[in-house]
Amino acid sequence: MNTYPTVTVDLILDRHTIKDVLRAVLDAILFHRLFGTVKPKTREVLGVTMPGVSDLEMEKLVEEKVDLFWKGMEGGMSKRGQIIITFSEKRPKKSWFQVYVGEEDVPWEQWIINAEMQQPRDRDRQEFxxxxxxxxxxxxxxxxTHTSSDRGRTAVPLITNATGISPFPIRVTVKIGGVEIN
Incomplete structure (x- = not known):
């Protein structure tokens, strides 16, 4: 059982909006969870202004994972998928006899974007x-709400390394129909 918070975002998307919406949501999550010096940006999607991070490495990560999700949806039979962002901290790993044997990533928070792809009819476009x-x-x-709540604030471990845009390892996983794709 996970002892760390898990935040879920549910979206119903179509072919025309899937990439823009997923980029915006991933960007917004990163904006709220990166603790280095962040250069902010905004992204306008369907009349909603979403915050983001202007950083080449993060933009490349977002683009790569959105493209992977898109290819998985296009090539697969399932029209449901997830993008899971896991924030971790590095902790010393010990063996059975309390001997230090390196470091391990220990998750402290997870964000799950559940996305379902549908194709609305033209007459339903505005409602969609x-x-x-x-x-x-x-x-x-x-x-x-989550990042400003007590649970969201206390989930963040002590920042002991102030180099880079994120002092914590970030893992982004793409699953289509419950199967992880790379």
């Missing part, structure tokens, strides 16, 4: 876009 816009607004609200 409005519902997606509401889901994005709810996602931002969830991020703000």
């Amino acid at each position: 876009d409005s519902a997606l816009s509401d889901a994005l607004t709810k996602a931002i609200h969830t991020m703000l």
Whole structure:
């Protein structure tokens, strides 16, 4: 059982919006969980302004994972998938006899983006876009509520390494139909 917080964002997307929406949501999560010197940016998606991070390494990571998700959705039979972002800290790893044998990543928080791809009919487009816009607004609200809550603040371990944009390892996993893809 996980002892760390898990935050879930549920989205219903279509072919036209899937990449922009996923980029925006990943960017917003990173914006709220990177603790180095962050150069902010914004992204406008369906009338919702989403925060983001202007950093080449993070932008490359986001683009890579969104493309992987897109290819998995296009090539697979399942139209449901997840992008899971796990924030960890490095801790000393000890063997049975309390002998130090290196470091291990210990998760302290996980964000799960559940995405389902649908294709609305043309006459339903406005209603679909409005519902997606509401889901994005709810996602931002969830991020703000969690990161400013006691549980969200206390989940963050002590920052002992101030180099780079993130003092903690970040792992982003893409799953389509429950199967991890690389």
